[in-house]
Amino acid sequence: MRVLEGIRVLDLGRFIAGPFCGALLADYGADVIRVDKVGGSEDRHIVPVSEQGDGALFLQVNRNKRSIALDIECKDGRAVLNELVARADIVIANMPASTLKTLALDYDSLRAIRPDVILVASSAFGSSKAMRDRIAFDGVGQAISGAVHITGHPGQPMKMMVPVVDFATGMACALGAMMALYERKTSGMGQEVSASLLQTALNFSSGALIEEAVLRMDRGATGNRAAQYAPSDIFRVKEGWIIIQVIGPAMFKRWARLVGQPELLSDPRFANDVARGENGEVLSGIMSRWCAQFTREEALARLEEAKIPSGPVSSPREVIDDPIIRDAGAFHPIAYPGVDTPVPLVSPPSTLSRTPPQITRRPPLSGEHTDEILAELGYAAQAISSLRGRGII
Numbered sequence: 001m002r003v004l005e006g007i008r009v010l011d012l013g014r015f016i017a018g019p020f021c022g023a024l025l026a027d028y029g030a031d032v033i034r035v036d037k038v039g040g041s042e043d044r045h046i047v048p049v050s051e052q053g054d055g056a057l058f059l060q061v062n063r064n065k066r067s068i069a070l071d072i073e074c075k076d077g078r079a080v081l082n083e084l085v086a087r088a089d090i091v092i093a094n095m096p097a098s099t100l101k102t103l104a105l106d107y108d109s110l111r112a113i114r115p116d117v118i119l120v121a122s123s124a125f126g127s128s129k130a131m132r133d134r135i136a137f138d139g140v141g142q143a144i145s146g147a148v149h150i151t152g153h154p155g156q157p158m159k160m161m162v163p164v165v166d167f168a169t170g171m172a173c174a175l176g177a178m179m180a181l182y183e184r185k186t187s188g189m190g191q192e193v194s195a196s197l198l199q200t201a202l203n204f205s206s207g208a209l210i211e212e213a214v215l216r217m218d219r220g221a222t223g224n225r226a227a228q229y230a231p232s233d234i235f236r237v238k239e240g241w242i243i244i245q246v247i248g249p250a251m252f253k254r255w256a257r258l259v260g261q262p263e264l265l266s267d268p269r270f271a272n273d274v275a276r277g278e279n280g281e282v283l284s285g286i287m288s289r290w291c292a293q294f295t296r297e298e299a300l301a302r303l304e305e306a307k308i309p310s311g312p313v314s315s316p317r318e319v320i321d322d323p324i325i326r327d328a329g330a331f332h333p334i335a336y337p338g339v340d341t342p343v344p345l346v347s348p349p350s351t352l353s354r355t356p357p358q359i360t361r362r363p364p365l366s367g368e369h370t371d372e373i374l375a376e377l378g379y380a381a382q383a384i385s386s387l388r389g390r391g392i393i
Contacts (some may be wrong), residue, residue: 001355002028002029002355002358003028003029003352003355004025004028004029004030005029005030007025007029007030007031007089007090007181008030008031008033008087008088008089008090009022009025009026009030009031009032009033009088009089009090009091009092010033010035010084010085010088010090010091010092011032011033011034011035011065011092012035012072012091012092012093012095012105013034013092013093013094014041014042014043014094014095015043015046015057015094015137015166016057016061016138016163016166016167016169016170017094017122017166017167017169017170017173017195017197018092018093018094018120018122018170018173019034019043019058019061019062019092019170020060020061020166020167020170020171020173020174021092021120021122021170021171021173021174021177022034022061022062022065022092023060023061023062023063023064023065023170024170024171024174024348024357025090025174025177026063026064026065026361027063027064027348027357027358027359028355028357029358030090031066032064032065032066033065033066033067033068033084033369033373034062034065034066034067034068034364035067035068035070035072035081035084036067036068036069036070036366036367037069037070037071037366038069038070038071038367038391038392038393039069039366040069040366041366043055043057043058044058044366045058046058049339049343050336050337050338050339051337051338051339052337052338054336054338054363057163058363059336059343059345059363060345060346061170062363062364063332063334063345063359063361063362063363064358064359064360064361065361065363065364066361066364066368066369066372066373067364067365067366067367067368067369067370068084068367068369068370068373068374068393069366069367069370069393070370070392070393071391071392071393072103073103074392076387076390076392077392077393078104080374080377080387080392080393082113083377084373084377085110085113085114085117086113086114087114087377088114088117089116089117089118089181090117090118090119090120090177090180090181091105091110091117091118091119091120092120092121092173092177093105093119093120093121094121094122094123094173095121095123096123096124096132096133096134096135097121097123097127097132097133098132098133100121105119106119107119107121107191107192111190114190115189115190116184116188116189116190117190118177118180118181118184118190118191118192118193119190119191119192119193120173120176120177120180120192120193120195121192121193121194122169122170122172122173122194122195122196122197123194123195123196123197124136124140124141124196124197124198125196125197125198126194126196126198126199127194131198136197137163137166137197138163138164138165138166138197139159139163140197141165141166141197141198141200141201142159142160142164142165142201143157143159144198144201145165145198145201145202145204145205146205146208146209146212147159147201147204147205147208149220149221150208150219150220150221150222150227151221152221152223153221153223154220154221154222156221157221158221164204165197165200165201165204166197168200168203168204169195169196169197169200171349172195172200173193173195176193176194176195177193179193180193211228222280224243225280225281225284226245226277226280227277227280228273228274228277229245229246229247229248229273229274229276229277229280230246230270230273230276230277230279230280230283230284231244231246231255231276231280231283231284231286231287232244232245232246232247232280233280233284233287234313235284235287235288235291236288236291236292237291237292237294237295237296237298237299238292238293238294238295238296239295239296240296240312240313241296241312241313242291242296242299242300242303242310242311242312242313243310243311243312243313244287244303244308244309244310245309245310246276246308246309247273248273249272251307251308251309252264252265252270252276253265254306254307254308255306255308257306258290258302258303258306258308259286259287259290261286264283264286269282270283296312300312320344329347330346330347331344331345331346331347332344332345332346332347332359333345334359334362335362336362336363337365343362345359347359367393370384370393371384374387374393
């Protein structure tokens with residue numbers, strides 16, 4: 001018995017946050033139906049990797065799902081959607097509040113069809129009147145949270161080039177959906193689960209925001225060097241780069257001995273984490289000279305022996321080819337139409353010992369399961385043919 005076996009999810013999510021929530025629920029056994037636009041949805045072709053242009057991010061966040069292609073803006077398409085809602089425990093729709101209302105996907109409209117339905121509705125900026133109808137992507141969430149200001153180099157802010165805020169918002173939505181399901185067991189009632197890119201990003205920036213509110217430090221970017229402790233930076237070795245992070249007195253003591261400069265322990269400039277952060281450029285210089293002597297493997301071996309957190313700065317190819325990462329079950333290779341080699345879907349971020357998540361179904365082609373899903377709703381072959389002939393499916 002899988003954790004969410006018997007739970008039905010209707011996924012109208014787009015891009016990452018909504019679809020990733022659906023994928024996580026599907027990994028644990030929920031029957032997740034993705035509602036695509038007729039002809040394919042706009043989020044399918046970002047970072048294309050297949051012959052037909054299906055995108056890498058689409059493949060990652062739409063595993064384990066079935067797909068129905070449906071025009072939900074026409075009367076007959078809406079009737080089909082309402083039947084799907086009536087059978088759904090959870091509806092996912094990451095859209096602005098005004099769009100939800102226009103499409104009758106807001107919570108009040110959905111619960112009129114199924115009273116105990118759970119709506120998982122993430123947005124860019126939440127429900128405040130000033131921002132609720134604005135749209136944004138991951139990078140905007142990063143920038144508006146303060147994170148980009150303190151990332152990069154002075155005079156040149158930088159964002160993360162992977163959509164961390166989107167994926168984390170998807171995880172927050174999945175957690176919220178699970179809590180709403182758990183509460184429904186007692187109350188018998190559904191509810192709306194809300195999340196936003198902004199609130200996720202603010203959580204990521206919380207340390208910097210609290211520090212600024214209390215101490216008014218007005219910190220700026222310091223490259224890869226941490227401002228609050230040191231040495232914490234990215235360093236060049238003979239071939240490549242590594243990262244190290246030294247935090248706390250015990251670790252600093254081990255580091256000073258490793259680089260052969262125990263006298264640093266009595267230097268008032270490095271008396272505590274704050275002081276070391278303020279003088280981090282000096283410590284990074286010492287570490288840079290130490291690293292320059294070694295290959296990446298040699299430096300990392302010495303750092304590991306000294307119990308100093310460190311790791312290689314790996315390229316995507318190095319990550320894919322790393323036998324340690326592969327052997328840890330980090331990837332789930334799966335065949336996909338139009339791709340010559342198995343697609344290495346990344347395994348779910350958490351697991352359970354008795355009832356682990358499973359990737360059992362490849363991401364769907366657009367509308368691949370339309371006939372199957374409609375037949376489950378009771379539509380006869382002739383009715384399905386009529387819907388297709390009129391462009392509704």
